[in-house]
Amino acid sequence: MDKGALLDRLGLSGEERLVLAKVLDKAGQAESRNVPASTDFLSPQQRAWAQDCLRLAGIPESACALRGGYEGAERQILLFLPDWLEPECAEAPIRCLRAAFREEEKPSHRDFLGSLMGMGVAREKVGDILVSPGSADLLVLDSVADFLLQSWTSAGRTRLSVSAIEPENLHIPVVQRKEVRDTVSSLRLDAVAASGFRLARGKAAALIESGKVQLNWRECVKPDKLLEAGDVVSARGFGKFELSEVGGLTRKGRISIVLQVYV
Numbered sequence: 001m002d003k004g005a006l007l008d009r010l011g012l013s014g015e016e017r018l019v020l021a022k023v024l025d026k027a028g029q030a031e032s033r034n035v036p037a038s039t040d041f042l043s044p045q046q047r048a049w050a051q052d053c054l055r056l057a058g059i060p061e062s063a064c065a066l067r068g069g070y071e072g073a074e075r076q077i078l079l080f081l082p083d084w085l086e087p088e089c090a091e092a093p094i095r096c097l098r099a100a101f102r103e104e105e106k107p108s109h110r111d112f113l114g115s116l117m118g119m120g121v122a123r124e125k126v127g128d129i130l131v132s133p134g135s136a137d138l139l140v141l142d143s144v145a146d147f148l149l150q151s152w153t154s155a156g157r158t159r160l161s162v163s164a165i166e167p168e169n170l171h172i173p174v175v176q177r178k179e180v181r182d183t184v185s186s187l188r189l190d191a192v193a194a195s196g197f198r199l200a201r202g203k204a205a206a207l208i209e210s211g212k213v214q215l216n217w218r219e220c221v222k223p224d225k226l227l228e229a230g231d232v233v234s235a236r237g238f239g240k241f242e243l244s245e246v247g248g249l250t251r252k253g254r255i256s257i258v259l260q261v262y263v
Contacts, residue, residue: 003028006057016049023050023078027059030080038093040124040141041068041075048217050078067092068127069139070170075127077141094127095145096137096167099152099160103134107158112136115155121148132171178261180241183254187246189215190223193233196241196259212236239263 003024007017023039030037042050047066054064065087068076079090101107112129127139136155140148145164152162184191193213194204205223207213213220213235215227227233227243234240240262247256 006053010053010056019046020049020053023053024057026078027054027057027064027080030063030082034082034084036082036085036090037080038067039078040122041077041127041139042124043075044217045214047076047078052218062087065090067094069094069096070128070167070172072172072175073128073139075139077127093142094139095142096165096170097140097145097148097162098135098137098165098169098171099155099162100135101155101158101160105158106133107131107136107155109136111156111158112138115152116148119148119152130171130173132173135171137165137170137172176263178263179244180259180261181256182259183250183252183256185254187227187255187257188223189213189220189225189227189233192227192243192257192259193235195257196233196243196261197235197238199238207235207238 003021006024007020010020019042026037026039029035039050063081065079065081066076067079068074069092077092077094079092081087081090099112109129109131112131113123113126116126117123121144125141125144130137149162149164152160154160180195182195184195190201190205190208193199193208194201197204197207199207208223209221211219211221213233215225216232217234229243229246231243232240233243242260243257244260245258247258249255
């Protein structure tokens with residue numbers, strides 16, 4: 001199946017189609033030239049699209065690897081591997097930079113991202129931005145690293161001193177999550193989302209049917225979709241949570257669950 005037919009079969013348009021067309025180009029490049037090839041940084045949702053697309057194209061998971069610069073990175077690249085290269089030996093074209101500033105100043109993630117966009121750096125060239133007191137560590141593609149080292153001097157009104165660092169020196173903030181224990185009548189998406197987003201079940205069902213809820217980074221419009229431990233649910237304007245544990249039945253026949261709600 002050629003690229004156009006594959007994308008048509010997936011029913012994609014707009015941004016999704018453009019992103020996946022580039023992913024397929026990189027997969028084809030690695031196969032035809034027998035050399036590693038990598039995508040730009042992909043968001044979790046874009047990675048979900050890509051995984052669905054590659055599965056339909058018959059490209060095995062062993063032919064690619066995900067890299068984000070550190071374990072647990074949210075934004076990652078897909079690295080396509082030739083037959084002769086083992087995943088653990090593959091080097092990703094990612095550089096680590098540190099933008100230092102005076103600790104009394106408190107620029108936000110938005111300030112850094114806005115500054116980069118204002119310099120003409122495309123969002124897909126930048127991975128995670130890890131903001132800490134006095135510095136922000138960034139994962140960026142090789143193609144923009146030197147430009148940023150030479151030219152990036154401020155984020156908003158905050159003056160920056162930018163340098164290259166090694167991955168092991170990254171300042172990785174602790175992800176803030178709150179554990180919520182609850183019981184639900186079933187593991188249906190609307191029931192669990194009602195608990196995670198603190199909504200009435202009817203409102204949770206309406207939110208799902210409106211297309212604003214994602215299950216494992218894929219849009220899900222079925223309130224009766226059954227969940228299992230490890231599933232991640234997110235909704236625009238309501239946040240994100242993981243169904244981390246599914247327990248047994250209570251005396252009243254309800255199911256015990258544990259949620260990790262991102263705060």
